Amino acid sequence: FFWIKHIFLSCASSASPSARLQLSVCRTCKRSFFQSVEMGCASSQSASQATEETMQLQFGQISKSSLQATEKTKKQHGKYRTGNGPAVPADQALTILKEGNARYVASKAPLATLQSRRQALSDDGQLPLAAVLGCADSRCPVESIFDVVAGDIFVCRNAGNTIAQAEGNVVASLEYCMQNLQTKLLVVMGHTKCGALNGAVASISAADASEPKPDASVLENYLVALTPAAKQAKAELPRASVQEVEER
Numbered sequence: 001f002f003w004i005k006h007i008f009l010s011c012a013s014s015a016s017p018s019a020r021l022q023l024s025v026c027r028t029c030k031r032s033f034f035q036s037v038e039m040g041c042a043s044s045q046s047a048s049q050a051t052e053e054t055m056q057l058q059f060g061q062i063s064k065s066s067l068q069a070t071e072k073t074k075k076q077h078g079k080y081r082t083g084n085g086p087a088v089p090a091d092q093a094l095t096i097l098k099e100g101n102a103r104y105v106a107s108k109a110p111l112a113t114l115q116s117r118r119q120a121l122s123d124d125g126q127l128p129l130a131a132v133l134g135c136a137d138s139r140c141p142v143e144s145i146f147d148v149v150a151g152d153i154f155v156c157r158n159a160g161n162t163i164a165q166a167e168g169n170v171v172a173s174l175e176y177c178m179q180n181l182q183t184k185l186l187v188v189m190g191h192t193k194c195g196a197l198n199g200a201v202a203s204i205s206a207a208d209a210s211e212p213k214p215d216a217s218v219l220e221n222y223l224v225a226l227t228p229a230a231k232q233a234k235a236e237l238p239r240a241s242v243q244e245v246e247e248r
Helices: 019-043 064-077 090-105 115-124 168-180 195-202 204-208 218-225 227-236 242-247
Strands: 006-010 054-058 130-135 153-158 186-189
Touching: 090 130, 130 168, 153 168, 195 204, 195 218, 195 227, 204 218, 204 227, 218 227
Parallel strands: 006 054, 130 153, 130 186
Antiparallel strands: none
16 A cells, blocks of 8 residues: 555644644644654555655634624534533434434435534534444445534544454544543444455465464554454355355
């Protein structure tokens, strides 16, 4: 895989007394972001060949006149769910996700994220109704599948929607969401025809080898770490095809 662009999302600026602290946090986020890219390039043979280009996306600045213009809209649609509100019960959160998925399946136009919502989330913090661990597959965009907007769900994605090799960063992220953001519903979302699990099935022989491959890539080691699930599915379906094992 190749990193072609470094993308960093800038938050809306604030004139509050804590502006200096926010600037410090923003700078820390940038440093962490670039360190992650550097570590990834250093540990991956293919990523080290990538070209670099930095691109900065804007969160969106909102003027006083714009805020006044959206106040009427906010009153019509009710208050946005932010960190100032109560936690969403798990059963209610699941119902919202199911309703959103029904809209997605029906090919209805996705919801728009208004500027006033973005400003409310920036000012009052987030209160996601669910935490979702999904696959990094480009065909499975979590927010689109549940037809939600900014602030609705807390998403972690990786190949195979799994916690292999003691993935502390994923566990820590989900723990943060459940403990600090009052989220009551945790969803692990898989899908059929998953390339990572296809690779895991194909890596069973490598996992059973007496000696590990000395020059194995990061990806190869990751796929080997996924093989326990592949082995279990294969044992449950001894006469199944490889595709059936993957989907199991």
